[in-house]
Amino acid sequence: MTAFEPRSIRIAPSILSADFARLGEEVRAIDAAGCDWVHVDVMDGHFVPNITIGPMVVKALRPHTTKPLDVHLMISPIDSFLDAFAEAGADILTVHPEAGPHIHRTVQHIKSLGKMAGVVLNPGTPAKMLDYLIDDVDLILVMSVNPGFGGQSFIENQLRKIEAIRKMIDKSGRDIRLQVDGGIDFTTAPRAIAAGADVLVAGTATFRGGPDAYADNIKRLRGG
Numbered sequence: 001m002t003a004f005e006p007r008s009i010r011i012a013p014s015i016l017s018a019d020f021a022r023l024g025e026e027v028r029a030i031d032a033a034g035c036d037w038v039h040v041d042v043m044d045g046h047f048v049p050n051i052t053i054g055p056m057v058v059k060a061l062r063p064h065t066t067k068p069l070d071v072h073l074m075i076s077p078i079d080s081f082l083d084a085f086a087e088a089g090a091d092i093l094t095v096h097p098e099a100g101p102h103i104h105r106t107v108q109h110i111k112s113l114g115k116m117a118g119v120v121l122n123p124g125t126p127a128k129m130l131d132y133l134i135d136d137v138d139l140i141l142v143m144s145v146n147p148g149f150g151g152q153s154f155i156e157n158q159l160r161k162i163e164a165i166r167k168m169i170d171k172s173g174r175d176i177r178l179q180v181d182g183g184i185d186f187t188t189a190p191r192a193i194a195a196g197a198d199v200l201v202a203g204t205a206t207f208r209g210g211p212d213a214y215a216d217n218i219k220r221l222r223g224g
C-alpha cells in the first residue's frame with residue numbers, strides 16, 4: 001500500500017446489540033447487509049460487570065455465516081477457554097493482557113490453534129504494552145469505552161492511542177489489523193479511520209432501526 005492509497009475499512013457489527021432471541025437470523029441479516037466480520041462479545045461477570053455468551057453460542061452461530069467470527073474475550077482467567085472457542089468456530093481470538101498472567105504465552109497459544117491472535121487495550125492501558133507483542137499479533141484492538149456494555153460514549157483520548165499504534169504497526173512492516181471498539185457511530189467512525197483504524201466494531205450504530213436499516217448503517221459506517 002502506498003501512502004496515498006486509502007486503507008480498506010472493515011466493519012464488524014457487535015452482536016451485543018442484536019436481538020438475542022433471534023441471534024442466527026440477526027447474523028444472517030448483517031452478513032447479507034455487507035458486514036466484513038461478526039464481532040462476538042464474550043463477558044463473564046468477573047473480568048467485566050456483565051455476562052453474555054459462551055462457546056456453545058459461538059458454535060450455534062457458526063453455520064449462519066461464512067464471514068470471520070471475531071471473538072472478543074472479556075473473561076478471566078482466559079487460557080483454559082481458548083481451545084473451546086477455537087473448536088466452536090472462532091476465526092479471531094482477542095484477549096486482554098489483564099485477563100491472564102502471561103499474555104505472550106496466551107498469544108502463542110492462540111496461534112498454535114491456527115487462529116488469528118488479537119490483543120486488546122482498555123482505555124487506561126498504554127500502547128507501550130504492545131512493545132514485545134507486536135511481532136506476534138495479527139490484530140490490535142483499542143477499546144474506546146471501558147468494556148462491559150454497548151451504547152457507551154466514545155472516549156476521545158483513545159484517538160491519540162490509535163495514532164500511536166498506527167505508527168507502531170507501519171514501522172513493524174507486519175500485516176496487522178487495527179481495530180476500534182466502543183461508541184463508534186457515523187460521527188466517530190471517520191475520526192477513528194483518520195487516526196489509523198481499519199476495522200470498526202459497531203453495535204448500537206449497526207443494529208439501530210432494525211434489519212431494514214442494517215445495509216445503510218454499515219455503508220455509512222464505512223464512509224460510503
Ligand code: DX5
Pocket residue numbers: 014016017039041072145146147148149150151152181182183184201202203204205
Ligand atoms: C463493549 C464491547 C463492544 C460494544 C460496542 O465491552 O466490547 O463491542 O458492544 O457497542 P457500541 O457499538 O454500542 O458502543
Ligand code: ZN
Pocket residue numbers: 014039040041072181201
Ligand atoms: Zn467488543
